[in-house]
Amino acid sequence: MRRVIWVPITSSSSIVAAPTPTLTRITRAVAPRLLSTTSASAPAARWEGGVSLVQGASRGIGLEFAKQLLEKNEKGQVVATCRNPDGATGLLDLKIKFGDRLNILQLDLTNEKTIEASAKSVRENYGSMNLLINASGILSIPNVMQPETTLSKVEKSALMLAYEVNAAGPILVIKHMWPLLKAGGGMGTKRDVAVVANLSARVGSIGDNHLGGWHAYRSSKTALNQLTKTVSVEFGRKKDPITCILLHPGTVDTDLSRPFQRNLPKEKLFTKEFSVQKLLNIINNAKSSDNGKFFAWDGQEIPW
Template sequence: MTEVGQQLDRAIVFGASGGIGSALVAELVARGVGTVFAAARTRPAALPKGAIWVRFDLDNERTIAAAAQATGSMPLDCAIVASGVLSLEGRAGPERSYKQVESEAMARVLHLNTIGPALIAKHFLPLLPRDRRAVFAALSARVGSISDNRIGGWHSYRASKAALNMLVRNYAIELSRTHKQAVCVALHPGTVDTALSQPFQANLPEGQLTAPAEAARNLLRVLDRLTPEDSGNMFDWAGERVEF
């Protein structure tokens, strides 16, 4: 199938200052996408030439609405949400036991990983074209799969990603009624060498850690192959479906 970058005229990546997000922006630009918006709270330090910074803040819905307006009047062919957190700054990390659950921390993780993408979808799904293929993708995680959960733990993170997966399924169903060619999916990028995964890299098996640029290429290759029949599901970096 033709590369997604050759099919697209306009794309936006949220979380463009993060490891995977910045790599996705760079790869879309390299693929020759006509207009690539890099959405982040502050201007990314390594913004590729040709990419356009758009400010947004998950703590302020008005900035998300303003970002939608800033992209102009033409439809967006692709929107990728690459923002999110695994552990909060200044805290010990994902909970290993229910005894470690704290309401404030859990609420914050759910806000950043679930409510934030939901608000992005609220303002950006209407910008997808109805007359051709369009993609909305959100980075999720295999640990957000309920059926794949064998060891427990990481309660807030798992719950936030499981909820995100449900939203993706909901939005896919709703989109299918008006956007017949739309693809709405969750993506599991694998373990990528970013600040998010850095505290958990020490015991990884050889070869399991992926560079951000490679992860971006993997994810876009997956999106290349997806059709509306795949909408509402989660796929890993190799293109394999992950059961919710």
């Protein structure tokens, strides 16, 4: 099964219209979490606690991101996307627990129309966004692709699939969420900027590559790094209130890494809870000066 996560709306928040002054007073009295309201073309909606979107949230690290965002920020709104929301039992359990604070959308990284539809839904329901986490990724699929231990095992189909999901897909998500991130900035959060956090991997670093192999996965993460860096340069040049960073979560005990854990020292295999806690600490403390940087789970910068 492809390890990617993307989702018709199973639930949604009320659509917010631009208020009159009287309606604004009523809204603030009745719903304190909404500091001001808007459509995407007017001043952006400002939600106390912020609006976060986790792309790739049906399992593994993505699901843990959604869980911790809901648990640690009692006023924050979370949009979780995956390919098949009806089968995302972990997200459905969170929906029961957190109700309207969690909105589940269908999004398939290989289908740009679903990305565009998700952006439209977020715009209609919230008007802005303060955090985008691209958590999806693929490493191996039985009978389809496996990490290559030698050049002779490289196949074009695996290279293209890895690039589509691990690199092109996340950048297309940023493309369609960009206006929402600009509208949101850091409003409603303790940051002064919105954050885009793309989950990369240390093996994507060219400067840190001493072992070779894993051609499709390694090169697709390298492509993600370059695309993210390029996006960050544009954000900086246009003075958008967005910081775009790359994160290496370490080797985490998930379905993605499980087939390759045999020779890994126990102390180097992290739980999802530990890794996401560390990554959220980096995200929550991100500043405009961090734009375009590549961080490991412990906050150390990784060479390109």
